[in-house]
Amino acid sequence: MRVTHMTVRKRTYIVLLVVIFIFLGLIFRLGYIQLFKTHWLTERAEDLWRRDIPVEAKRGKILDRAENEIAYNVSAPTVIAIPAQIKDPELTAQKLAPLINMDEEKVYSLITKRTLMVYLAPGGRKIDDQVANQIMRLRLPGIVITEESKRYYPYGNLASHILGFTGIDNQGLTGIELVYDENLKGKRGSISFFSDAKGREIPNEKDTYTEPIHGLDLVLTIDLTIQKIIERELDKAVQTYQPESILAIAMNPNTGEILGMANRPTYYPEDYQSYPQEIYNRNLAIWKTFEPGSTFKIVTLAAALEEGKVNLNETFFDPGYIMVANHRIRCWKHGGHGEQTFAEVVENSCNPGFVTLGQRLGSELLFSYIHRFGFGKKTNIDLPGEASGLMFKPGQIGPLELATTSFGQGVSVTPIQQVAAVSSIVNGGYQIQPHIVKGWRDPVTKLYVHKNEHATGNQVISSETSELVRLTLEGVVANGTGRNAYIDGYRVGGKTGTAQKVGPDGRYLKNNHIVSFIGFAPADQPELVIYVAVDNPQGIQFGGVVTAPIVKGIMGDALKHLGVEKRTEQLEMDYRYDDIRYFDVPNLVGEEIKDVRRTLRHFQLEVIGEGSKIVSQVPKHGQRLPENTTIRVYLNE
Known part of the structure; x- marks a missing residue:
């Protein structure tokens, strides 16, 4: 086909028009972007130029129930390098290395990395103020000091298994620090500056500061004074008995608030790297599972009373053993206790008597109460690492399993489960939820943003049964195996426990027991439940001898601290020759002094002054004191 001159011109015009429209479109597009997309373009450009140096948020404090600070932050400067701004890497490394205790080659390799910025870790993270000032005085290009914070625990190892600790980035690693890390850590801020593609700072551009959002303060249910009392008594017990381990829990039985919790061995959170993981990772009070022994008899007693299977005045004869499925189950007392009431069965912690109660209940009924009191599952306390224990399954329960369970052998429980169960039994029969967080507080206003409610669960036993159990367990302390927990002026109830440990081969170990005591007071209206367990104490291995005095030491001082007044009405102790009266x-x-010298029998007398008549005395009349306490009297001349 022949192409004419006119055809060529037409095609040229068409191409020209297309090119003109394209250019007009580009001009309109550029105009639109310049006029209407200025803000968007600026943001995109700034995103490319902006470099951010992180500013840590302050981690929230941890406080006890009275808002005493038990974990908080202290300033910790950190060295950051911006490699593109470093003019002489060799000289910079040479000057920095000795100040931050790092190898010069390591520092050089960090500051010459092809990256925007780098922490000079580990030596340059969270350094002393003095070292930070020395580095700033060097005025090294590309070396920046930013402020981080590190966790500080002012009471050392106090409540260490509750608190846990944080890592180098202030992240929670164990304990309450881990469970509530998200709320405690807050949100980072930053210092922003502008640089070119090579990281060189753009002149005449101002730095901008984005303020961090600090973490919330966490208020615990822990009472600092009670926690100190517990730690003091555990330290004394370690010195006396050199056990493999020891643990203690103090809880309000009506609310489920944990007032104190401690373990031995323990550790210092700020120096956790110096301890084996099994020490700082295991909160024995909620992690350790073992056969409870006779403290578990409280559950059997409560179930039998609630179901009307026993009258405490009913007599029972203990020959020292009971036969179950061709097995002889012995009482701890050689030769048995003979004839006794079931109240005395409890006071004497008589195994054959409790086997009889278990048989009267039957496996289905007994285990239904065991499960309703929370055994066999976690309490869901707000701490990491809780175990659930181990119960017999329905198909595994024969006459022997029923018998051993009734006095706390063959099943595996945790300390926190026992505290929760006994609290439910003595508080009127209501299930409670153990917890350790009271609420969250704004770090600036100091006002609560959230408070935990103390919800009670189902009523497992009646208030009448609960009262009867409390009175019976008060008898254990006044007249039975728990005598060493008796506190003059306070009504204390409780139960001892001595459980054989199971070895790796599944057999019971000889002369190796976990001894325990769980106590509560006042017995008529409990405000405090305390549980102590000692693993393999050296020497005597009986709960009434080892752990009852520990609970007494904690309970007496804790009740005074809580403002519980002493009373004259309490179950009198059946004193023995070695008891303190x-x-x-x-x-x-x-x-007249001559008359007092003749009649004063229970106290020592110290006389001050001359004369015949007493005008004052110390201690004053009305107090109740141990026998042979010295009374100082002042005469009239």
């Missing part, structure tokens, strides 16, 4: 201090003022 308490007597009321008589009023000696106005008496």
Whole structure:
């Protein structure tokens, strides 16, 4: 086909028009972007130029129930390098290395990395203020000091298994620090500057500061004074018995609030790297599972009373053993306790008597109460690492399993389960939820943003049964195996436990027991439940001898701290020859000294002054003190 001159011109015009429209489109597009997309373009450009140096948020404090600080932050400067801005890497490394205790070659390799910025770790992270000032005085290009914070625990190892600790980036690694890390850590801020593609700072551009959002303060249910009392008593027990381990829990039985919790061995959170993982990773109070022994008899007692299977005044004869499925189950007392009431069965912790109660209940009924009191599952306390224990399954329960379970052998439980169960039994019969967080507080206003509610669960036993159990367990302390927990002026109830440990081969170990005691007070209206367990104490291995005095030491001081007043009405102890007796201090003022010397029998007398008549005395009349306490009297001349 022949192409004419006119055809060529037409095609040229068409191409020209197309090119003109394209250019017009580009001009309009560029105009639109310049006029209407200026903000968008600026943001995109700034995103490419902006470089951010992170500014850590302050981690929230951890406080006890009275808002005493038990974990908080201290300033910790950190060295950051911006490699593109470093003019002389060799000289920079040479000057920095000795200040941050790092190898010069390591520092050089970090500051010459092809990256925007780099932490000079580990030596340059969270350094002392003095070292930070030395580095700033060097004025090294590309070396920046930013402020981080590190966790500080002012009471050392106090409550260490509750608190846990944080890592180099201030992240929670164990304990309450881990469980509530998200709320505690807050949100990072930053210092922003502008640089070119090679990382060189763009002149005449101002730095911008984005303020971090600090973490919330966490308020625990822990009472700092009670926690100190617990730690003191555990340290004394370690010195006395050198056990493999020891643990203690103190809880309000009505609310489920943990007032104190401690373990031995323990560790210092700020130096956790110096301890084996099994020490700082295991909170024995919630992690350790073992056969509870006789403290578990409280559950059997409560179930039998609630179901009407026993009258405490009913008599029972203990020959020292009971036969079950061709097995002889012995009482701890050689030769048995003979004839006794079931109240005395509890006081004497008589195994054959509790086997009889278990048989009266039957496996289905007994285990239904065991499960309703929370055994065999986690309590869901707000701490990491809780175990669930181990119960017999229905198909595994024969006459022997029923018998051993009734006195706390053959099943595996945790300490926190026992505290929760006994609390439910003595608080009127209501299930409670153990917890350790009271609420969250704004770090600036100090006002609560959230508080935990103390919800109670189902009622497992009646208030009448609960009262009867409390009175019976008060008898254990006054007249039975728990005598060493008796506190003059306070009504204390409780139960001892001595459980054989199972070895790796599944057999019981000889002379290797976990001894325990769980106590509560006041017995008529409990405000405090305390559980202590000692693993393999050296020497005597009986709960009443080893752990009851520990609970007494904690309970007495804790009740005073809580403002629980002493009373004169309590179940009198059946004193034995080795017991410390308490007597009321008589009023000696106005008496003749010669008469007092003849009649004062239970106390020692110290006389100050001359004369025949007593004008004052210390201690004063009305107090109740141990026998042989010295009373100082002042005469009229």
